[in-house]
Amino acid sequence: MHSPITEWPKIEQPREKMRTLGASALTDAELLAIFLRVGVKGKSAVSLAQDLLHHFGNLPRLLSCTPEELTRIHGMGISKWSQIQAAYELVKRSLEETLSEESVFTSPGYAREYLQAKIGRLPHEVFLCLYLDSGMRLIECQELFRGSLSHTAVYPREILKEALARNASALIVAHNHPSGNHIPSEADQELTKMLVKTLHLVDIPLLDHCIVSGTGFFSFLEAGLMRND
Incomplete structure (x- = not known):
């Protein structure tokens, strides 16, 4: 897991796995790794994502963290926090748009x-x-x-x-x-x-x-x- 993702078998690489099996087949860490794109020295993006999830306890706490909380972690800067927050905001806006187009009872x-x-x-x-x-x-x-x-x-x-x-x-x-x-x-x-x-x-x-x-x-x-x- 600590070797570069490019050296993994194709089917185990998050992007390839998503392409062939769909996003639902990926773990939280694998999905997060796609946003992180790269890891840090000695850690793949998936390993770094696993560390983040372990540090914050779960995905919701990670998604709601402040930039100060995230950037204290080695390898995490404001750009990565911004990428994660942008994805989270898109999810909220997508749900809100659905509610504006369909009955809440539907x-x-x-x-x-x-x-x-x-x-x-x-x-x-x-x-x-x-x-x-x-x-x-x-x-x-x-x-x-x-x-x-x-x-x-x-x-x-x-x-x-x-x-x-x-x-x-x-x-x-x-x-x-x-x-x-x-x-x-x-x-x-x-x-x-x-x-x-x-x-x-x-x-x-x-x-x-x-x-x-x-x-x-x-x-x-x-x-x-x-x-x-």
């Missing part, structure tokens, strides 16, 4: 993946609103409130105003728990009830409230806790 997995990619690893709480049109397609995802490690102040009147400004037909809200615990608190449950009542005044249903963490996801809708009656 592709519920995309909404989950999009939210986890967008806010799952943030070190502070944020509160998002996903405004939907009459076809349940995404009009816009807006970060409406931002808070601390454990708390975000949310104002239903602001959510109502922004939803009306976009002529939204329905709404999904989401926030993250940096602590890693994705189970809703009593405050989360009370907020959901309040938002349902507030939006009901203008006939805009709240379809779901999602709580995202780095390792988990909770949907009020899937848990049977959404009531719009």
